[in-house]
Amino acid sequence: DTGVSQDPRHKITKRGQNVTFRCDPISEHNRLYWYRQTLGQGPEFLTYFQNEAQLEKSRLLSDRFSAERPKGSFSTLEIQRTEQGDSAMYLCATIGGARETQYFGPGTRLLVL
Amino acid sequence: AQTVTQSQPEMSVQEAETVTLSCTYDTSESDYYLFWYKQPPSRQMILVIRQEAYKQQNATENRFSVNFQKAAKSFSLKISDSQLGDAAMYFCAYDGGSNYKLTFGKGTLLTVNP
Numbered sequence: 001d002t003g004v005s006q007d008p009r010h011k012i013t014k015r016g017q018n019v020t021f022r023c024d025p026i027s028e029h030n031r032l033y034w035y036r037q038t039l040g041q042g043p044e045f046l047t048y049f050q051n052e053a054q055l056e057k058s059r060l061l062s063d064r065f066s067a068e069r070p071k072g073s074f075s076t077l078e079i080q081r082t083e084q085g086d087s088a089m090y091l092c093a094t095i096g097g098a099r100e101t102q103y104f105g106p107g108t109r110l111l112v113l
Numbered sequence: 114a115q116t117v118t119q120s121q122p123e124m125s126v127q128e129a130e131t132v133t134l135s136c137t138y139d140t141s142e143s144d145y146y147l148f149w150y151k152q153p154p155s156r157q158m159i160l161v162i163r164q165e166a167y168k169q170q171n172a173t174e175n176r177f178s179v180n181f182q183k184a185a186k187s188f189s190l191k192i193s194d195s196q197l198g199d200a201a202m203y204f205c206a207y208d209g210g211s212n213y214k215l216t217f218g219k220g221t222l223l224t225v226n227p
Contacts, residue, residue, distance in 0.1 A: 002157055033214060042117075042204050042217030043158075056212050091158070095213060101148075102215060104158040 002026075004105035006092050012111045013082055020078045021108045023092030032075050033102065034067060036060065037089040046090075049075060082112045115140045117207050119218035126195045127226050133180075134190045134221045136205030142166075145209030147181065147188045152220075153201040161203070164188065192223075200225045 003026040013019050025032050030051050035043035046065070048056045051072035061067075064082075069075040079086055089109050093102040116139045126132035138147070149161040164172045164181050171179050176196075180189045192199055202222050206215040 002159065031213065035215075040219070042206075042219050043215070045214045045216070048212050048214055056214070093215075101160050101163060102213075103160075104150075106157045 002103040002105065004092060004094055004103050006090075006105040006108050008108055009106060010109050010111075012113065014113050015084060016081055018078065018080045019082055019110065020076055021090055021110075023075045023077070023094075023105055025074070025092070025094035026103060027073075029094035029103070030072065031095040032069060033093045033095070034075070034077055035091040035093065037091055037107070038087075043091055046077075079110075082110075084112045086110060087112045115142075115207050115209055115216045117205050117216050117218040119205055119221050121221045122219070123222045123224070125224040125226060126192070128195055128197060130195055131191060131193045132195055132223065134192075134203055134205075134223070136188045136190070136218055138186050138188065138205070138207050138216075140186070140207065140209050142209040145207060147179075148206040148208070148215070149177070149179070149188075149190045150204045150206055150217075151199075151201045152204065158204070162190065195225050197225050197227060199223060 005024045007022045032049045034046040037043040049069040064080045067077045089107045091107045092105040095102045118137045145166045147164045152158045162174045176193045178191045202220045204220045205218040
């Protein structure tokens with residue numbers, strides 16, 4: 001257990017529905033990252049927060065995706081109007097300081113039917 | 114853009130033997146970090162070992178060691194005395210930007226045979 005938790009662990013939804021995932025980081029970690037991992041691939045960077053500020057977004061993050069980190073604590077990732085191509089594992093990782101190890105959560109596995 | 118290449122989609126090793134997983138990367142940065150992460154089936158990704166590019170000495174963590182060749186942009190992982198619990202997907206990752214985001218390879222699936 002890395003100390004990073006994610007909820008839910010699994011989500012099945014129908015195409016067109018909205019879904020929201022949550023990540024609870026290690027309390028003293030101010031940097032938080034979201035990655036997406038599709039089957040047979042390595043994780044790909046989606047977005048990054050330092051405290052409550054979202055500082056970078058990948059081109060992978062379409063307009064249907066939005067992420068927040070209110071008060072610099074937990075973070076949410078919302079996908080609106082889900083598509084089958086959104087099916088993937090969504091990973092959260094946090095880091096406490098510059099160039100320290102990123103600690104990953106267990107991920108949320110999304111299946112869009 | 115930085116890229117990370119793992120050329121071995123799958124590897125297998127006999128228990129107690131040694132195996133080496135390969136990783137190459139492309140970057141124009143001089144200061145960066147490299148990582149090997151392990152992802153067991155349906156379990157969390159955990160760090161195996163990290164290497165700072167400015168350090169010439171290869172990192173070692175118990176049975177895990179790396180061969181870091183900066184000029185060749187190569188970063189291989191050696192697992193000695195392989196154990197059944199080492200079976201997992203192994204990802205090589207690069208961190209070279211100001212935001213410390215990781216760029217991952219596609220992974221190598223390691224099977225350990227008893």
